[in-house]
Amino acid sequence: MYHDMRMSSSATAALQNGAAAEVSSLLARYPNLGETALARLINLYRGLPLLDSAFLMTDQALAPRLDAFVADHRSALRSPIADYVALLLLAGTAAALLMTLVFRS
Known part of the structure; x- marks a missing residue:
């Protein structure tokens, strides 16, 4: 009845191309990013399609880092x-x- 929200292999594959893959790799290192990498993450995340954002939210390993990133940089993301x-x-x-x-x- 309930759907398992953990990232499936097809969702992982969808993130393996383009900006979503770079956002994923930058988030994996967050908050240990330099100023340049952080600026790159903010710019990429702002332009990320909603579907890719949803895939990132369902990734159990990245979700806490994504939550912290969005909370820390909310004003820059708006x-x-x-x-x-x-x-x-x-x-x-x-x-x-x-x-x-x-x-x-």
């Missing part, structure tokens, strides 16, 4: 507020332009 403001301004401009075109007719 999108900057400027991104949200820019998105809202873009949406507002598009809505205003659309309303102008609709009511002009």
Whole structure:
């Protein structure tokens, strides 16, 4: 009835390519990373697809290190507020332009 959440061999294989594999190897050494490696981990983790993040969370060996990493660097992992403001301004401009075109007719 319950699913075993430990990482399966297919999940491990999915992480063996690209950025996910590098994130996995950096997390295995966390918190013993230099500044350059830590910056690399933060940048890679921010761009990691959700599926790869989920695979990392299910890895029993990496999960505690991932939890500590996310807790320690939560502010660096969030999108900057400027991104949200820019998105809202873009949406507002598009809505205003659309309303102008609709009511002009």
